[in-house]
Amino acid sequence: MLTAGFADPVLSAQSTFRAVLDAVARPGSVQAIAASLAPPAPLSIGAAAIALTLADHDTPVWLDAELGANRSVAEWLRFHCGCDLVAEPSRAAFAFAAGAAGVPDFAVFDLGTTDYPDRSTTLVLQVRTLQAGAGLVLTGPGIRERSRLTAAPVPPDIVARLARNRAMFPRGIDLLLATDDAVAAIPRSVRVAEEA
Numbered sequence: 001m002l003t004a005g006f007a008d009p010v011l012s013a014q015s016t017f018r019a020v021l022d023a024v025a026r027p028g029s030v031q032a033i034a035a036s037l038a039p040p041a042p043l044s045i046g047a048a049a050i051a052l053t054l055a056d057h058d059t060p061v062w063l064d065a066e067l068g069a070n071r072s073v074a075e076w077l078r079f080h081c082g083c084d085l086v087a088e089p090s091r092a093a094f095a096f097a098a099g100a101a102g103v104p105d106f107a108v109f110d111l112g113t114t115d116y117p118d119r120s121t122t123l124v125l126q127v128r129t130l131q132a133g134a135g136l137v138l139t140g141p142g143i144r145e146r147s148r149l150t151a152a153p154v155p156p157d158i159v160a161r162l163a164r165n166r167a168m169f170p171r172g173i174d175l176l177l178a179t180d181d182a183v184a185a186i187p188r189s190v191r192v193a194e195e196a
Contacts, residue, residue: 002072003038005052005080012036016053020176023185028138028147030130030184040072042098044126046178048076051124055094057082062092062109062121064102095123100153106165109173117170120188124176127151130184140190148195149184151177162192 006012012035019031039048055061061083067073074085086092089108097103103125112120135150136159154177155161165172165188172188186192 002076002079003040005037006049007036009052012049013053016049019183020050020053020185023176023183024174024187025142026147027140027142027185027187027190028132028136028149030132030149030182033178033181033183040070040076042066042070042126043073043076043096044098044178045180046183047096047124047126050176050178050183051077051083051094051096052080054122055081055083057084059093060084060086060091062086062089062095064095064097064104066098066102067096089121092121093119095121097123097125099126100155103155106161106173111168111171111173114171117172120171120173122174122176124178125154127153127177127179130177130179130182132184135195137193137195138186138190139193140187142187143190149186151184159192159194162186162190166191 016033019033023031033046033049035049037045037048090110109121129152131150134148138147169188174188175186177184
């Protein structure tokens with residue numbers, strides 16, 4: 001049975017969009033997502049809110065194996081977003097991964113081009129915990145000196161992946177980390193290091 005989307009689509013989408021925008025503008029910060037949703041498992045509330053806010057009929061979406069295995073997730077996204085679900089990550093404007101194990105090498109996504117870097121994939125990775133002030137050290141645009149971010153679980157080689165991604169700038173993917181009630185961003189412009 002198909003569950004409902006946003007109870008108040010306009011206000012909820014505006015609130016979620018603002019949270020994502022603030023997260024991207026201030027990498028390493030954790031922004032609250034206040035969405036009353038019951039998406040089909042294993043799609044988290046935060047990831048579902050981001051999908052409802054950013055995906056539409058013009059944005060191809062890729063799901064990792066865990067999300068794609070539940071037909072209800074695909075039906076929910078198609079119904080509420082009108083998005084086209086694609087099998088190839090390189091065709092996706094947005095990619096959703098249920099957890100660290102489902103994240104392929106970033107190079108399989110659309111990395112954009114030198115002329116059109118904005119056409120790259122945004123990866124939304126579901127995590128259980130997000131905490132600012134500790135963990136990975138982030139430096140770059142939108143950050144005064146440095147910020148720290150802990151997210152778990154993430155791929156064990158996340159720092160190396162993000163370094164390779166940063167080396168392609170202005171090409172590369174942007175990463176959103178989503179819990180049920182929060183989002184943080186690591187854009188391609190940011191440098192990431194292990195906590196000293």
